[in-house]
Amino acid sequence: MNFPEKIVLCEVGLRDGLQNEKTPIQTSDKLELAKAVIASGIRVIELGSFVSPKAVPQTADTDALYEALGEIPGVEMRALIANLRGVDRAVKCGCKKVKLNVSASRAHNLANLNKTPEESVAGFADCVQMAKDNGIAISGSISMPFGSPWEASIPITDVMTIAEAYLAVGVDEISLSDASGMAVPSQVWDITTQMKKKYPQVSWWLHFHNTRGMAVANIIAAMDAGITQFDTSFAGLGGCPFVPGAAGNVASEDVVHMCDGMGVSTGVDIDRCIAVAKRVCELVGHATDSYILRAGKSKDLIRDLPTKQAKNGTGK
Amino acid sequence: MNFPEKIVLCEVGLRDGLQNEKTPIQTSDKLELAKAVIASGIRVIELGSFVSPKAVPQTADTDALYEALGEIPGVEMRALIANLRGVDRAVKCGCKKVKLNVSASRAHNLANLNKTPEESVAGFADCVQMAKDNGIAISGSISMPFGSPWEASIPITDVMTIAEAYLAVGVDEISLSDASGMAVPSQVWDITTQMKKKYPQVSWWLHFHNTRGMAVANIIAAMDAGITQFDTSFAGLGGCPFVPGAAGNVASEDVVHMCDGMGVSTGVDIDRCIAVAKRVCELVGHATDSYILRAGKSKDLIRDLPTKQAKNGTGK
Numbered sequence: 001m002n003f004p005e006k007i008v009l010c011e012v013g014l015r016d017g018l019q020n021e022k023t024p025i026q027t028s029d030k031l032e033l034a035k036a037v038i039a040s041g042i043r044v045i046e047l048g049s050f051v052s053p054k055a056v057p058q059t060a061d062t063d064a065l066y067e068a069l070g071e072i073p074g075v076e077m078r079a080l081i082a083n084l085r086g087v088d089r090a091v092k093c094g095c096k097k098v099k100l101n102v103s104a105s106r107a108h109n110l111a112n113l114n115k116t117p118e119e120s121v122a123g124f125a126d127c128v129q130m131a132k133d134n135g136i137a138i139s140g141s142i143s144m145p146f147g148s149p150w151e152a153s154i155p156i157t158d159v160m161t162i163a164e165a166y167l168a169v170g171v172d173e174i175s176l177s178d179a180s181g182m183a184v185p186s187q188v189w190d191i192t193t194q195m196k197k198k199y200p201q202v203s204w205w206l207h208f209h210n211t212r213g214m215a216v217a218n219i220i221a222a223m224d225a226g227i228t229q230f231d232t233s234f235a236g237l238g239g240c241p242f243v244p245g246a247a248g249n250v251a252s253e254d255v256v257h258m259c260d261g262m263g264v265s266t267g268v269d270i271d272r273c274i275a276v277a278k279r280v281c282e283l284v285g286h287a288t289d290s291y292i293l294r295a296g297k298s299k300d301l302i303r304d305l306p307t308k309q310a311k312n313g314t315g316k
Numbered sequence: 317m318n319f320p321e322k323i324v325l326c327e328v329g330l331r332d333g334l335q336n337e338k339t340p341i342q343t344s345d346k347l348e349l350a351k352a353v354i355a356s357g358i359r360v361i362e363l364g365s366f367v368s369p370k371a372v373p374q375t376a377d378t379d380a381l382y383e384a385l386g387e388i389p390g391v392e393m394r395a396l397i398a399n400l401r402g403v404d405r406a407v408k409c410g411c412k413k414v415k416l417n418v419s420a421s422r423a424h425n426l427a428n429l430n431k432t433p434e435e436s437v438a439g440f441a442d443c444v445q446m447a448k449d450n451g452i453a454i455s456g457s458i459s460m461p462f463g464s465p466w467e468a469s470i471p472i473t474d475v476m477t478i479a480e481a482y483l484a485v486g487v488d489e490i491s492l493s494d495a496s497g498m499a500v501p502s503q504v505w506d507i508t509t510q511m512k513k514k515y516p517q518v519s520w521w522l523h524f525h526n527t528r529g530m531a532v533a534n535i536i537a538a539m540d541a542g543i544t545q546f547d548t549s550f551a552g553l554g555g556c557p558f559v560p561g562a563a564g565n566v567a568s569e570d571v572v573h574m575c576d577g578m579g580v581s582t583g584v585d586i587d588r589c590i591a592v593a594k595r596v597c598e599l600v601g602h603a604t605d606s607y608i609l610r611a612g613k614s615k616d617l618i619r620d621l622p623t624k625q626a627k628n629g630t631g632k
Contacts, residue, residue: 184577213607217533261500291529
């Protein structure tokens with residue numbers, strides 16, 4: 001297998017993670033988390049979204065986060081938007097990177113919006129123009145390209161059509177988002193290999209949820225296919241929109257820990273990353289689906305064991 | 317990536333899984349589980365161990381399981397042994413397959429047994445002889461070849477030396493067992509690729525614990541390296557001997573579900589496999605680290621959703 005020397009992680013916990021939590025988190029706590037995430041070495045962070053506060057109350061204070069943080073050299077802070085109102089909020093609060101989203105499901109799109117996914121993306125042209133006019137970078141996400149609850153499978157030609165629609169409106173940074181946790185590693189490898197080859201001009205991101213325990217394996221498959229940009233969420237916060245109580249996004253600390261063991265650089269300090277995840281658990285008030293928070297680092301085991309063995313009198 | 321057309325799973329829940337449980341499971345319940353596992357399509361099953369009932373009371377009734385099940389055509393039922401007493405018990409109850417184990421850690425072996433791992437394996441010669449004299453097949457396991465709590469890393473040359481010690485006493489079926497959950501996918505790929513190439517006469521098994529969330533990714537890496545035999549445990553039962561409360565063996569149903577999605581045949585019926593895992597949770601009296609028990613199959617989502625959508629009035 002071929003693994004990259006380094007990868008870039010985007011911490012999406014403040015948006016995709018907290019969005020799934022019932023306990024409201026104070027803006028001051030979010031700010032503390034954002035600063036700690038950046039101090040851990042993360043250079044791309046999804047701060048929130050500029051969407052209806054009624055629909056997603058958890059990210060209603062995204063504007064305040066941007067205003068408080070200001071611009072931080074070398075750090076990209078992105079937010080999700082759905083329309084022109086989102087770009088307008090981005091302009092006003094000093095946000096310099098926004099992200100659009102469309103579902104890969106034709107059945108879902110046609111039933112809910114009476115549009116194909118590529119028609120939805122074509123409709124984003126005004127957002128792209130307004131963002132660019134205001135010096136705001138813009139990227140696009142395709143959710144559920146590996147399978148959706150609305151059809152047995154998504155043909156890769158559909159995913160290509162949507163990618164081309166993004167390129168047509170001037171978006172060349174695209175995320176493939178497995179929000180329903182249905183992707184399997186062989187499929188991830190096949191699709192990312194084909195998409196990378198067909199659209200070499202695109203900067204690809206992969207976004208996996210660990211709903212069915214395959215997120216880390218999917219990241220491994222994507223890395224082998226040459227993908228080097230991944231979304232992760234502190235403490236594994238998040239969820240599956242279709243399975244209440246399911247595991248969330250793949251945990252940042254689990255991915256950083258694995259990459260450390262593989263010699264794949266993430267630029268993130270694992271101990272600071274773990275400290276952030278612990279603080280997140282305190283704030284949300286419950287344990288999460290983080291393996292490293294539960295088991296500790298492999299290296300901790302090595303350091304701690306001689307003492308424990310000595311106490312038991314069973315080892316050296 | 318290259319994935320095999322089919323793989324073979326050994327269900328180790330009755331041994332490695334239940335061994336970690338405090339609640340005693342009745343022999344009759346174990347028999348019911350064993351029969352259900354076999355009915356699901358599993359053709360290799362680890363029934364228990366012939367070791368000291370004081371050390372491992374959970375598998376003290378292994379002999380009774382063999383006596384009750386008798387021989388089942390096409391199904392291999394193996395048990396762990398540690399010495400000649402184990403072979404003797406296997407002979408008496410009709411067990412036809414036993415498995416030895418040694419730790420790959422030189423530091424651990426020298427401190428506890430005053431022997432190197434290969435000296436321990438050489439000492440198994442009498443077990444191998446007695447097993448073969450009695451028509452009992454025998455295999456060997458190397459635990460923690462990917463890292464151990466007693467040293468920062470295990471040189472692959474050490475693992476090779478142990479494999480050669482097994483071959484020298486006539487054991488050519490060898491399991492690499494990551495009981496401490498420290499293996500990372502790149503390492504699994506490297507080591508299995510090298511071991512397969514150097515010892516083509518060996519029938520290799522891989523055994524992963526999901527302690528740090530990497531078990532499924534490690535299976536993917538091993539498959540890509542051409543490994544086709546894996547241990548899994550119903551409901552993800554098991555644990556890490558060094559981390560109390562950590563996640564256990566990789567869950568059988570999670571692996572079968574993923575393989576179904578990848579077109580890799582396991583010969584196992586996923587619905588029967590899930591039913592076994594649910595029954596296991598009832599018997600042990602607690603939820604486990606199984607993703608599929610929690611989230612359901614991807615296919616269930618597809619089948620169920622149109623109804624839910626219709627109820628919400630948000631979909632077709």
